[in-house]
Amino acid sequence: DAKTTQPPSMDCAEGRAANLPCNHSTISGNEYVYWYRQIHSQGPQYIIHGLKNNETNEMASLIITEDRKSSTLILPHATLRDTAVYYCIATKSGYSTLTFGKGTMLLVSP
Amino acid sequence: EPEVTQTPSHQVTQMGQEVILRCVPISNHLYFYWYRQILGQKVEFLVSFYNNEISEKSEIFDDQFSVERPDGSNFTLKIRSTKLEDSAMYFCASRLGAGGQYEQYFGPGTRLTVT
Numbered sequence: 466d467a468k469t470t471q472p473p474s475m476d477c478a479e480g481r482a483a484n485l486p487c488n489h490s491t492i493s494g495n496e497y498v499y500w501y502r503q504i505h506s507q508g509p510q511y512i513i514h515g516l517k518n519n520e521t522n523e524m525a526s527l528i529i530t531e532d533r534k535s536s537t538l539i540l541p542h543a544t545l546r547d548t549a550v551y552y553c554i555a556t557k558s559g560y561s562t563l564t565f566g567k568g569t570m571l572l573v574s575p
Numbered sequence: 576e577p578e579v580t581q582t583p584s585h586q587v588t589q590m591g592q593e594v595i596l597r598c599v600p601i602s603n604h605l606y607f608y609w610y611r612q613i614l615g616q617k618v619e620f621l622v623s624f625y626n627n628e629i630s631e632k633s634e635i636f637d638d639q640f641s642v643e644r645p646d647g648s649n650f651t652l653k654i655r656s657t658k659l660e661d662s663a664m665y666f667c668a669s670r671l672g673a674g675g676q677y678e679q680y681f682g683p684g685t686r687l688t689v690t
Contacts, residue, residue: 495675497675506686508666508668508682509681511678511681514676561673562620
């Protein structure tokens with residue numbers, strides 16, 4: 466799986482958009498970009514994933530650059546409950562085990 | 576909304592004892608996983624399971640570990656003789672199909688404390 470690089474921490478004001486970047490410059494053509502988050506020691510929560518097109522669901526939007534070397538997770542209106550560690554993971558097809566890094570600690574403040 | 580469930584939420588055991596952690600994956604899912612997270616560290620893959628056999632395992636998953644799907648709903652992780660370093664959160668996950676387009680859904684975890 467391609468290595469991903471994320472900033473260790475970010476801050477965001479409540480109600481503002483949170484834009485979390487991820488670099489995956491060595492991603493291969495069959496690797497998907499997944500985003501999960503983990504609040505305290507709870508189980509990782511699936512957010513969104515994509516291959517090459519931008520994706521949007523009820524939680525977030527995923528913007529993948531045209532060369533697929535980086536992506537941005539967008540939480541459009543961050544709330545205090547979005548404070549969590551966010552993981553960007555590149556994973557191949559097949560059994561697709563997930564390799565978690567250290568992620569980005571997002572702190573949403575009032 | 577379907578979800579992965581795990582029991583117990585917290586298990587305390589003495590070193591050398593056997594423990595079984597239980598998971599009920601989402602009902603129509605076919606692929607099952609165990610991960611663990613030692614306090615303050617990353618989430619680590621242990622094992623994946625499909626069609627009643629292990630499909631992949633990590634270096635952590637040694638002979639002390641085993642997995643089983645004893646019936647159509649449960650998926651278990653057994654640690655034969657627990658060590659202090661087995662203390663961690665253990666997460667079960669499941670997914671519908673193979674292929675990178677299928678996301679994994681995680682359970683809430685079991686906190687295992689070995690004393």
